[in-house]
Amino acid sequence: MNKFVLDTDLISGEGTIEYIRTLPLKKVCIVTDTMMVKLGIVDRVTGHLNASRIEYKIFDRVEANPSLETVNLGLHHIIDYKPEALIAIGGGSVIDAAKAIIYFCIKTKESLLDKTHITKPIFIAIPTTSGTGSEVTAISVITDSKTHTKIPLKDALMLPDVAILDSSLTLSVPKPITADTGMDVITHAIEAYVATGANRFTNLFVEEAIKLAFNNLLKAYYNGNNKIARQHMHDASCMAGIGFNNAGLGINHSLAHAIGGHFGVSHGRANAILLPYIIAFNSGLEDGLVHEFGKPYAQLANLIRVESEEMTVKIKSLIEVIKQFNKKMEIPETFEAYGIDPEAYYKAIPEMAQSAFDDICTTTNPRIVTLKVLEKRLEQAFRGR
Numbered sequence: 001m002n003k004f005v006l007d008t009d010l011i012s013g014e015g016t017i018e019y020i021r022t023l024p025l026k027k028v029c030i031v032t033d034t035m036m037v038k039l040g041i042v043d044r045v046t047g048h049l050n051a052s053r054i055e056y057k058i059f060d061r062v063e064a065n066p067s068l069e070t071v072n073l074g075l076h077h078i079i080d081y082k083p084e085a086l087i088a089i090g091g092g093s094v095i096d097a098a099k100a101i102i103y104f105c106i107k108t109k110e111s112l113l114d115k116t117h118i119t120k121p122i123f124i125a126i127p128t129t130s131g132t133g134s135e136v137t138a139i140s141v142i143t144d145s146k147t148h149t150k151i152p153l154k155d156a157l158m159l160p161d162v163a164i165l166d167s168s169l170t171l172s173v174p175k176p177i178t179a180d181t182g183m184d185v186i187t188h189a190i191e192a193y194v195a196t197g198a199n200r201f202t203n204l205f206v207e208e209a210i211k212l213a214f215n216n217l218l219k220a221y222y223n224g225n226n227k228i229a230r231q232h233m234h235d236a237s238c239m240a241g242i243g244f245n246n247a248g249l250g251i252n253h254s255l256a257h258a259i260g261g262h263f264g265v266s267h268g269r270a271n272a273i274l275l276p277y278i279i280a281f282n283s284g285l286e287d288g289l290v291h292e293f294g295k296p297y298a299q300l301a302n303l304i305r306v307e308s309e310e311m312t313v314k315i316k317s318l319i320e321v322i323k324q325f326n327k328k329m330e331i332p333e334t335f336e337a338y339g340i341d342p343e344a345y346y347k348a349i350p351e352m353a354q355s356a357f358d359d360i361c362t363t364t365n366p367r368i369v370t371l372k373v374l375e376k377r378l379e380q381a382f383r384g385r
């Protein structure tokens with residue numbers, strides 16, 4: 001069975017933030033963080049709201065890895081203010097927080113009222129980084145700061161109604177974040193392409209995301225003001241998000257979640273370091289099973305114009321291209337080179353492998369894995385062999 005869902009209106013292009021002027025709204029809540037306010041990016045939204053005489057309030061308390069406490073504050077904010085719409089403007093954390101606020105708002109109301117009396121606010125997501133694809137997914141990750149655990153939420157209630165992909169908001173993203181988020185896009189696309197939920201519909205989006213990301217990430221990295229490359233990366237991020245929201249991801253993400261949780265490595269950077277090792281394993285390259293598992297990776301290599309008829313050569317070249325991307329963007333080859341203490345890392349391997357094993361992304365990985373397999377990947381990504 002092939003299943004594909006896309007329920008978000010996509011508005012894409014430089015300057016498209018002005019689309020919010022056209023929305024028939026009277027009262028909105030803007031969810032954001034203090035950096036977006038400081039950089040004047042929130043003014044871009046409020047300018048249009050003022051021009052259209054739309055009343056608004058700003059909730060700017062979202063932090064990186066948003067906590068349950070923040071979500072709770074935001075929840076009270078919208079329960080008091082009763083907006084018709086929520087506009088989330090910021091990176092993945094802001095959009096995730098807004099999703100959780102909507103989720104808990106509806107769930108709270110459902111526990112008190114009859115469903116016919118509940119209206120979900122219109123949810124408009126405006127990403128300011130090109131990476132998470134959160135603007136088209138029904139997933140949010142919230143942190144319980146008391147237990148230091150991540151709470152993954154998945155519910156169609158959280159799917160944005162409108163995503164505005166305006167690259168002019170991404171021009172000031174610094175180089176290391178452009179690198180990390182860009183490699184997150186590439187990892188989403190590659191994992192979604194080989195995931196067990198992949199089908200011809202998801203592949204359509206993922207193939208375009210791969211081509212756009214491989215052709216534009218370095219351009220956006222070297223020149224952040226390259227508007228065309230920035231827009232292509234913004235669109236690629238969204239397309240990869242549509243792909244993995246339907247197809248699933250794999251152990252690259254499971255392991256990145258575990259390493260990020262233990263050692264605070266940024267999500268995209270952890271993905272980027274792991275990617276060559278995970279492709280070598282998942283494609284069968286590492287253990288001579290390439291004819292069984294390698295085909296989708298070889299097809300991916302075709303998309304980035306690797307010239308060879310030989311499947312093994314194609315996969316090796318794909319890995320080499322990814323290594324070159326990392327090198328050019330100063331992403332280290334291993335977690336040891338990244339600077340994690342070896343003793344602390346090796347001590348954490350069993351726990352990280354277990355949490356990766358239990359991670360929902362592992363369920364759609366193309367190869368079935370054991371704890372030992374995951375431990376081996378963690379060791380390789382540390383030492384580089």
Ligand SMILES: [Fe+2]
Nearest residue numbers: 132184188267
């Ligand atoms: Fe990701």
